[in-house]
Amino acid sequence: MAAAPIQHPPLTGGALVLGTIAVSLAVFMNVLDTSIANVSIPAISGDLGVASDQGTWVITSFAVSNAISVPLTGWLTERFGQVRLFTTSILLFVIASWLCGLAPNLPFLLAARVLQGAVAGPMIPLSQSLLLASYPRAKASMALALWSMTTLVAPVAGPILGGWISDNYSWPWIFYVNIPVGVLAAAATWIVFRERDSATRRAPIDVVGLVMLVVWVGSLQVMLDKGKDLDWFSSPTIVVLGLTSLVVLIAFAIWELNTEHPVVDLSLLGQRNFVGGTVAISVGYGLYFGNLVLIPLWLQTTLGYTATEAGIVMAPVGLFAIVLSPITGKFLPRVDPRKIATASFIVFALVFWMRSRYTTGVDTWSLLLPTLIQGAGLAGFFIPLVSITLSGLPGHRIAAASGLSNFVRIMCGGIGSSVFTTAWDRRASAHHAQLVESANPYNPAFMQSVEQLRQLGMTREQAIGALHQGINAQAAMLGVNDIFYLSAGIFIALIALIWITKPRRATGDAAAAASAAH
Template identity: 45%
Template sequence: MSAATPLPKRAAPAGAAHGPGPGPDSAAGRSVPGMRGAQLALLTFALSLATFIEVLDSTVTNVAVPAISGGLGVSNSQGTWVISSYSVAAAIAVPLTGWLSRRLGETRLFLGAVILFTLTSLLCGVAGDFHLLVVCRALQGLFSGPMVPLSQTILLRTFPPDKRVVALALWAMTVLLAPIFGPVVGGWIIDSFSWPWIFLINLPIGIFSFAVCMTLLRPDASAGKAAPIDLPGILLLVIGVGSLQTVLDLGHDRGWFDSPLILTLAIVAGLAIVSLLIWEAGERHPVIDLSLFRDRTFSFCMLIISLGMMSFSVVGVIFPLWLQAVMGYTAYQAGLATAPLGVLALVFSILVGVYAARFDARVLATFGFLLFAAVLWWDAHFTLTMTFTQIITPGLIQGIGLPCFFIPLTAATLSRVSDDKLAAASSLSNFLRTLSAAFGTAMSVTLWDNRALYHYDVVAQSVTKSSGNTQRFVQSLHGMGIDGARELTTLHHVVQQQAYMMATGDMFYMASITCLVLAAMMWLTRPKRGAAMALGH
C-alpha cells in the first residue's frame, strides 16, 4: 500500500482496542528500570541466543536434506518439505506477532515461543518418521515466528534511549550472521554426528534463554487488553501467506506456472492477499496494522529492506550454489567460503552500534549499499580459475557494508513509530524482510538457471568441428585417451560450466545495480536524527 493512500475514516489505530496508550508501568511503554551492567548484558546475551537459534534453524537444514532423506527413506524432493513446512508456518506466524503481543503481552508471548520452539526442536530430533518430522517442523516454525521481532522489541525497550543503537546492532548481528554460519554449522554437524543433532543443539540454548528471560523480564501490565479477534483477517492471512510461501518454496522444482498446483496456489495467494488488504483497511481492530504505511519513512524503508534482501539472496544462495555446482566445492567447503562475510560484519556491527547515533542514518546506509555494490561488481568478474583466497577476499570486505546499511536502515524504519505500535511495526518489518528473502531466493535460482540456459545455447553455437579452439580441445582430449561418447560428455560439461559461470556474473551485475538504486532511494526517507534513540516516542 502506498504511503500516501488514506485509510477509511472508520479504521482505528491498533492500540485503540485498549483505550489510551500504555501507562508508565506498562511493558509496552517503557524500558526496564534499574537493569544495568551484568543483568543487562546477561539479558542481551539470552535474547541474542534465542534469535540466533531461530534464524539458524531456517538455514541449517538446507545442507541436511540429503542426510534426512536418506535416514528416513524418502526422496530428496520430499525431503525439502522439512524446509518448506518450517518456512510456511513461520511466514504465517510473524505478521501475527503484533496482534498476539497485545492480547498476551510481549514477555509472555516471547517466553512461550522460546520454550515451545525448544520443545518442538526436541520432537524434531527424536522423530523417527518423515511425516511426523514435517509436522514437528511446521510447529517449530509456527512457534519461531514471534521470537525475532519480539527479541528486537524487548531489546529496544530494555536499553536506555541513548544506547538503543547498540541494542539494534546486537540484534542485527544475530539476524545477519546466523544465515551465513548456518550452512557451516549444518555441514559440520552432518559430517561429525548425525542429522538429529541439528535440532537437538537447540535444547541447551533454548532452556538457557528461557530461564534468563523468565528471571529478568517483568510480566506485561497491558496483556489481555487487546482488540476482539479479527477472525476473517487471520484466515485470509493464513491462506494468503501460506499459499504464497508454498509457491516460492516449490515453484522452481515444479516448473512454476507449468504446474497446476503452483498455478492454483498462486491464484489463491493473490486473491487472499488482496482481500486481506481490503479487509484490514476497513477493520477497526486489524490483525495487521496498515496505518503504519501512512508514514513515508516507514513505507520507503520497507521497500528498501525488501529489495535489499532480494539482492542479498544472490550472495546467500547463488554464491554457494556456484561454488558447489560449478567450482566443485562440498557443502561444508562452500559454507567456509561464505563465512568470511561474517568476520568484519561482526566487528563493524559493534562499531556501528557505538557510533551510529552521531551520523545521519541515510549516510551510513548509503555507504553500506555503495560498498555492497562495489564488491558485487567485483564478484561479477570471477573466473573458473579462482583460488580459495581470491574467492573469500571480496566477502571479507563485503562484511563491512552489511551492518552499515542494515542497522541504520532498521533504526530509520522504526524511528517514527509510536511506542504502542512498536511490536506491530517490528513484526511487520520482519515479515516483509523474510518474505522478500524467500522471494529473492526463488527468483534468483530460477533466473540463474535461465541465464545459464541462454549462455549455454550461445556458447554451444561456437563449438563446431570447423572451430580451431574446438579442434585443439578435442585433440587434447584424445591425448588423454578420451574419445567417443566420453568426448561429447566432456564437451557438454565444459560448455555447461562456462554457461553457469557467465550466469553467475549476470546475477552479481544485477545485484550490484540494485544496490546502487537502493543507495539513492535512502534519500527519499526522512528518519529522525539519532533514529534509534527516537524509538518509543
C-alpha cells in the first residue's frame, strides 16, 4: 500500500521567496546545460584533439542519459522522498559538472556528461511539484509562469554565456559555473523544504526493464554517433549495434506490456491523443534541437564566427517565447490546442525555409531574424502539444504519460543532433564532389577566376587553393541548406499528425503538466 500523501500548507513570506529562487536556480542550471555547450563544441573538440562531429557527443550523451533517467523519477521519489531526491540530484549535478571541467580527454568528459544527464533527470519534474505545493491553489498559474520563464531564459543565456566563456576563458568553465549556483540552490532548498518531504515506501523497481531500456537506447545512440566514422552498415560494428537495439527494443516492449510494475507504461500507446501528441512533439523537438546544434557548428567551422558571436546569433530564440508563453497558457483553455500547435509548426516551417535560402555571404541580420521569429513558434509548441498528449487521461495516469512523453522527446533531441551532424557531413561531401568536377583547367570560368586572383598578387597555387577553400565553404553551405529545407517540409507534414488527435478541454492536472512539461 502506498503511504498517504502528506499535505503541507503553502509557504508564505520570505520562505516562499527563498524557496522559489532555490528551485528556479536549480532548473536554470539544469536547462542551461542543455544549450551552453552547443557553441563550445569547436573549442572542446580542438582542445581534446577530436573532430567536431565527435565533439557533439558531449551534447547527445547528456540528452540520452537524461531521457533514460526521467521515467525513474516516480520510483525514486517514492523510495527517497521528493525533497531529499531533489537536493541530492542538485549536489550530484554539481559533482558531475566539476568532473566535466576536469576531463583530460573525450571519453572522460562523455562519462561525466552521462552522469550529469542521469542525475538531472528527476530535477525538472520535481521542481514543478515543489513549486506547486508551495503556492496556494489559486496562485498555481503564477508558480507555473515563474517556472516557465526560468526554462525559457536559460536557453537564451546558454549560447551567449557558453560562447563568452569559451572565447575569454576556457571551455571547462562552462561546467564550473554550475558549482556555486548548485551549492546555493541545494542549501536553500534544504533549508526551506526539509520539513515538507513526501512520504516514502519501498516501491518495486523493474530492473529487467531498466536494463533493457539502457541497452537499446545506448546501442541506438552509439550507432548514430559512430555510423559516419564507420561507413554505416558496411561496418560489422554498426550492424551489431543496430540489431542489438532493434531486438532489445522488441523484447523491452513485450516485457513492459506484461510486467506488473513497468518502468515505462507502454499501454499508453493505445491512446490516440497520446500517440499523436507525443510523436508530433518528439519529432518536432528533434528537428529543433538538431538545428540548434548544427547552426553554431556551421557558423564557427565554415563562416569564421567566434563562439560568442555564434551564441548571440542563437540567443534571440527565447525572446518572443518569454513574452508569448504566458499568453498561450492563458488562452489555451478557450482555444483548440490543435490550432495553436498548427500555427507553431507553420512558424517553424517558415523559419527553416528562410534558412534554406542562406548563402556563404549571409549577413548577421539574416541570421538573427529567423531565430527571433522561431521564438514565436516555441511559445505555441510545448504547452498545446503536451495538453493534447495528456487530454482524456485520468488523473492517476498523467504522471506516467508525462514521463513517457518526456522520455521520447528528450531521446529524440539527442538523436536529432547526431543525425543532423552526420547528414550535414554527407550532404556537404555530395555537393563538394559535384562542385569540384568543374574546378579543372578545362573549365574556362574556373581558369578565368584563377587568373583574376593571380592579378591580385597570388601565385597560381595560392589562387587554386583559395578557390578550393571557397568550394568547401559553398559545399558546407549547400549541405545545411538541404537540412533546413527538409526540416521545413517535415514540420508541414507533422501538422496532419496533430489533426488526427481529438483533444478534450484541458483538465486542471493536464493543464498544469502542459505548462511545465517543457
